[in-house]
Amino acid sequence: MSKYDWNKEVDRIGTSSFKTDSKKVKDILKLNSYDDTIYLWVADMDFACAPEILKVLHDRVDNEIFGYTYKSDEYNESIINWYKRRHDIDIDANDLIYSNGTVAGIRNIIRALTDEGDGIIIQEPVYYPFATQIKGTNRKIVSNKLLCDFENNYSIDFIDFEKKARDRHNKIFMLCNPHNPVGQIWSESDVKRMMEICETYDIIVIADEIHCDLIRKDAKFVSAYNLYNGDKMILATAANKTFNLAGLQITNFVINNMEIRKKIVKYTGDIFVNPFAVEATIAGYNEGEEWVKELNEVLDDNFDFMEEFIKENLPKARFNKPEGTYLALIDFRDYGLSEAELLCKIADEAHVILEGGAMFGNSIEGFVRLNAACPKHVLEEALTRIADIFKQ
Ligand SMILES: Cc1ncc(COP(=O)(O)O)c(C=O)c1O
Structure with missing residues (x-):
């Protein structure tokens, strides 16, 4: 039984959130956003902060x-x-x-x-x-x-x-x-x-x-x-x-x-x-120890899901479950697209924003980095959309 809600989707509109801002995405990644775009790039998480932290922040605001x-x-x-x-x-x-x-x-x-x-x-x-x-x-x-x-x-x-x-x-x-x-x-x-x-x-x-x-x-x-x-x-x-x-x-x-x-x-x-x-x-x-413990369990579960999903639905992609971080590197090179084509296709057809490997240096062009620190149903939706465009 979870003490925390890991399925909650927090609306970041109006918070100057870098990750979900279509203009930043266009400027930095040169990718288009749509009304239903799922942003799985920048390394912050889509989970609400621990209530233990939110409580002290509320109290601090009340101090004026x-x-x-x-x-x-x-x-x-x-x-x-x-x-x-x-x-x-x-x-x-x-x-x-x-x-x-x-x-x-x-x-x-x-x-x-x-x-x-x-x-x-x-x-x-x-x-x-x-x-x-x-x-x-x-x-x-x-x-x-x-x-x-x-x-x-x-x-x-x-x-x-x-x-x-x-x-x-x-x-x-x-x-x-x-x-x-x-x-x-x-x-x-x-x-x-x-x-x-x-x-x-x-x-x-x-x-x-x-x-x-x-x-x-x-x-x-x-x-x-x-x-x-x-x-x-x-x-x-x-x-x-x-x-x-x-x-x-x-x-x-x-x-x-x-x-x-x-x-x-x-x-x-x-x-x-x-x-x-x-x-x-x-x-x-x-x-916050209990929150971090649950967070790691949620990430374990997300990555287990991802591994199975990719094996079944994106057979040419290669993914090794990370041992640490909430970031997944997926090798799409066997799909035969340039990295720019790959990221544009995923952004324009699946409406998912990912980052490419090239910017990290040392020939990982054609890999994508996906931030899996999001509710599982969001990850599932994003991966399903991506798999669908590669089936066609
Ligand atoms: C390895 C590593 N160092 C530093 C940072 C950025 O940290 P900060 O936001 O504290 O500058 C990140 C963010 O993803 C990171 O992955």
Whole structure:
């Protein structure tokens, strides 16, 4: 029996929602929207927030003043306790640095800790704003491309990784685990090996593990934070992702190197926290565990459904169930369309908006990324529409 309603469709019209705005979709993806379009792209969820969070936000509004707000002890402790309980990570409150979102924080970190022209290692195909921040700050993208086998299972090219870490021009490694968009969780031994290489060559690690609470029932996640023995680790944690609060922009970096913290704060100045972010974080981390448990069960169920559905109805598509995140990568290359044709066909004929693989780099053109964090009947409707257009 569910405590929460995972079938509820929340109308986002009139909320300036990026995901469901036809103009944004046209500008960014060059795709058309229709009255009945289903938007399964940007990585926020279509589930209502936990009522435990909604309650404190309502109460906060009733207080009527939204003045300058600091990170209270309760705020820090809620993060510390969550990460200890769920991931066995010991965090000191002094090590927490707040940021208005993860991407903004990564950009600031790059600027604070490196110089123009320095190399930043990423593992493409990967969440494309990593590359955008590197390019946007005039640093150099150094791609340790993931290896892919015939079944679309990805692995790390360690020889290339070490070669790139050894290069003195390269200063930061951005780890993405669980990995967006390939959906895999790197094994403990893989993460340990990457961390040892970074320690050896004095590479700063930004461990973007913000999907770490969204993992499948049989998957195991071990944080790089616990496998790293150097002194240049920056761990990104985000209530944003776990509790579907992307618009509140709540990221906390954990950095136990004081010199690194000082450099970042010198660059950004002190940042006040948004009062809603404070309340939502405390409520989510202290009272949201049951909601996250159910959310993961719903995602398990959605992905099980998807796997069966695709096998039966889209026989030429290939889909590996992700171990983490709520994002599914589906290989449509055997349908023989260019990626642009594929996305337009799905948008114009099925009225479903998806993202293409090309933007994530490293030859996953012809794949689509589908955000499955929506009520199951919505996912079913979207997949049925897509299957129908490929039957014709
Ligand atoms: C790996 C990864 N990092 C960062 C972000 C964005 O985080 P934020 O909204 O906190 O900037 C996302 C969003 O999907 C993501 O998948």
